[in-house]
Amino acid sequence: MSVGGGAQHPNLPILNMIEIVTTLAEAAAGASGAFNGNFALGIAGAGAGIGLGLIGMASAQAVGRNPSAFGNILTIGIIGMALAEAIAIYAFIMALQS
Numbered sequence: 001m002s003v004g005g006g007a008q009h010p011n012l013p014i015l016n017m018i019e020i021v022t023t024l025a026e027a028a029a030g031a032s033g034a035f036n037g038n039f040a041l042g043i044a045g046a047g048a049g050i051g052l053g054l055i056g057m058a059s060a061q062a063v064g065r066n067p068s069a070f071g072n073i074l075t076i077g078i079i080g081m082a083l084a085e086a087i088a089i090y091a092f093i094m095a096l097q098s
Helices: 012-030 037-065 067-097
Strands: none
Touching: 012 037, 037 067
């Protein structure tokens, strides 16, 4: 998908992720079983993996642009990764309860 002079849209990975999650949710709704913990764990794991990848990519680009801000970028990246992993941990706990 190109916008303008062939440049890629900056939110393209997020838009693709939204389409994937929507498709999976529709498939789960059409299935004979109820929305269970295993499906939630799979979606949360995929979301956490995509989120960690995006955080790592953005951190590497930021350090490439401004190497002197490495410490601040590392701190913000670690906090962001912890928040992304927390969602997967919550889904794991939810899967164990069902």
